[in-house]
Amino acid sequence: DGGITQSPKYLFRKEGQNVTLSCEQNLNHDAMYWYRQDPGQGLRLIYYSQIVNDFQKGDIAEGYSVSREKKESFPLTVTSAQKNPTAFYLCASSNAGGESPLHFGNGTRLTVT
Amino acid sequence: QKEVEQDPGPLSVPEGAIVSLNCTYSNSAFQYFMWYRQYSRKGPELLMYTYSSGNKEDGRFTAQVDKSSKYISLFIRDSQPSDSATYLCAMSGGNTDKLIFGTGTRLQVFP
Numbered sequence: 001d002g003g004i005t006q007s008p009k010y011l012f013r014k015e016g017q018n019v020t021l022s023c024e025q026n027l028n029h030d031a032m033y034w035y036r037q038d039p040g041q042g043l044r045l046i047y048y049s050q051i052v053n054d055f056q057k058g059d060i061a062e063g064y065s066v067s068r069e070k071k072e073s074f075p076l077t078v079t080s081a082q083k084n085p086t087a088f089y090l091c092a093s094s095n096a097g098g099e100s101p102l103h104f105g106n107g108t109r110l111t112v113t
Numbered sequence: 114q115k116e117v118e119q120d121p122g123p124l125s126v127p128e129g130a131i132v133s134l135n136c137t138y139s140n141s142a143f144q145y146f147m148w149y150r151q152y153s154r155k156g157p158e159l160l161m162y163t164y165s166s167g168n169k170e171d172g173r174f175t176a177q178v179d180k181s182s183k184y185i186s187l188f189i190r191d192s193q194p195s196d197s198a199t200y201l202c203a204m205s206g207g208n209t210d211k212l213i214f215g216t217g218t219r220l221q222v223f224p
Contacts, residue, residue, distance in 0.1 A: 105156050
């Protein structure tokens with residue numbers, strides 16, 4: 001089955017630690033995205049990548065970093081510089097182009113205490 | 114003003130009701146319109162995709178786009194408890210190569 005796999009489903013970290021969220025897709029999509037979802041705020045774009053070895057900041061990139069070394073993989077690191085890291089993180093992929101719909105993974109719930 | 118506005122709800126209806134979910138937008142260049150359904154603690158899944166104006170029907174779901182009013186709607190006929198979820202509108206087009214999402218409307222269908 002083609003799809004997007006995010007792991008783990010739940011993640012707990014202590015404040016001050018960096019943490020990396022995994023995202024893998026086997027849809028052969030060129031573009032991949034990371035969103036953050038908070039209650040009442042909808043989806044906010046963190047980073048996106050339209051091609052391997054290239055990525056762009058989204059609307060709320062501060063405190064996050066990404067890499068895109070393989071077409072299938074787009075890991076997100078939440079650094080200790082992110083002031084409010086506790087959130088639901090969603091990875092998505094699509095064919096290139098703004099007209100293409102996004103396909104989402106089932107998210108990672110990160111809790112930082 | 115946000116580019117896409119969506120009433121957060123919650124919207125509570127009895128089983129069998131017709132549900133109307135709506136979004137308004139400000140960018141007249143938007144051409145691609147989508148509706149996503151998101152169950153609790155899951156990722157959004159694409160429900161409907163529409164290009165430009167007009168209607169699209171898929172089973173109990175109908176998507177409408179009125180570009181002149183900058184208004185899109187999703188109708189759910191014969192609503193079921195399994196339709197209880199958050200519904201997000203999304204759109205793109207013009208010089209925007211990214212999807213712009215509404216904040217989502219939470220729908221609850223009670224038996």
